[in-house]
């Protein structure tokens with residue numbers, strides 16, 4: 001891992017190479033982090049939760065090399081036990097059969113508990129908010145029934161707009177795939193499953209998601225309670241077997257993965273786990289097959305491009321703007337940002353195969369061999385279509401690259417900067433306050449929350465930071 005310091009002089013890196021088995025928290029194996037402090041290359045190492053960026057949600061913390069006392073081990077075992085879903089997946093499946101057999105007037109859903117209720121349980125939930133009828137159609141669309149989790153730090157769930165949903169659906173069909181591994185994309189999964197149930201399409205899918213509320217709607221063949229930050233199957237062998245079978249169906253051919261992880265997730269960690277899925281898939285391929293990666297569409301913000309390509313060099317960013325229904329800033333319309341959603345698709349497919357909708361203005365660039373956004377322009381000097389953030393970038397001869405249109409070349413910084421930047425600061429700090437990335441600022445940094453969580457007290461706060469932020473373009477809300 002590279003040594004990335006924040007400008008405040010400290011930072012946190014995840015160590016993915018450690019051989020020692022990591023202790024478990026309720027979210028499966030924890031990750032080993034290392035704190036960096038300026039001037040001290042190797043700081044303190046500690047284990048913390050892979051999935052929760054909010055200490056309030058999962059406070060697991062163990063110094064590397066320290067042994068956990070038996071009392072603490074027991075306390076964590078109790079916390080883990082208490083965090084288990086009320087029913088096992090098998091029990092949920094049985095309940096679903098019973099539930100479906102009920103007349104509509106007896107099919108109720110407790111919104112407070114996110115639970116389909118059987119008549120014997122009504123009493124228990126009488127003080128809760130209960131939906132009095134559930135249609136069979138609603139049962140096939142759980143994301144419309146469940147309230148999206150809104151915890152900004154860990155579990156915020158942003159559901160695709162109808163337009164984006166249809167785009168992904170037609171994409172996987174046009175590309176000729178017969179099944180989709182849906183990692184953190186419940187709305188795509190349910191759309192595929194409901195079309196399949198209605199015999200409108202043969203397309204199949206498997207949902208891997210940390211939100212166990214989905215277990216009550218799907219069989220074990222169609223849902224695994226899974227953590228994509230540590231490749232952990234909560235239900236053990238039977239769940240990972242179901243996933244393997246899905247990966248290896250038809251000798252591994254015909255599968256595509258679509259994933260929309262929380263934007264605060266560490267790219268290195270997501271890639272690490274994605275590679276584990278790739279190698280599981282690879283095991284089922286005939287020896288003659290040279291492929292090493294599942295064809296993948298990974299949805300993530302444009303400013304993470306460099307990090308993604310560093311980890312997965314076969315991936316390219318596409319111009320398509322991914323829109324969400326419950327996130328006003330990520331949509332078109334009056335409340336949105338002028339340049340539209342900052343969320344893009346990263347793919348290891350040949351870029352010319354992913355056709356972006358012409359009626360939304362996307363067109364094919366012959367030189368780049370990919371579909372580009374209407375505002376994008378092919379720069380002769382860079383020899384590619386260079387716009388990234390939804391505006392048309394302009395070429396700077398001094399920087400020898402295209403830059404954001406609102407930037408201008410600064411003599412003292414010797415590079416293009418926002419017009420109102422304060423030279424001395426950018427010169428010293430450069431780029432993101434947290435990860436050092438030149439393309440985004442602290443408030444846009446997807447690592448912001450992990451940083452706050454793991455190094456909170458040590459971070460410098462106060463005027464200087466705020467002043468810098470004043471120079472920023474509108475911050476991206478964290479997903």
Ligand code: SAH
Pocket residue numbers: 051154155156157158159160183184185186187188189208209210211226227228229260261262
């Ligand atoms: N746009 C998608 C939803 C994306 S929201 C859609 O419309 O279907 C992010 C999704 O990732 C949520 O479903 C959330 O439950 C899931 N998720 C969050 N953290 C996760 C983790 N650690 N492992 C697996 N899934 C996770």
Ligand code: ZN
Pocket residue numbers: 025026027028049050051052058059060
């Ligand atoms: Zn945890």
Ligand code: ZN
Pocket residue numbers: 365366367368369377378379383384385
């Ligand atoms: Zn081009």
Ligand code: ZN
Pocket residue numbers: 379380381382383386394395396400401402
């Ligand atoms: Zn250029």
Ligand code: ZN
Pocket residue numbers: 396397398399400408409410414415416417
């Ligand atoms: Zn310049």
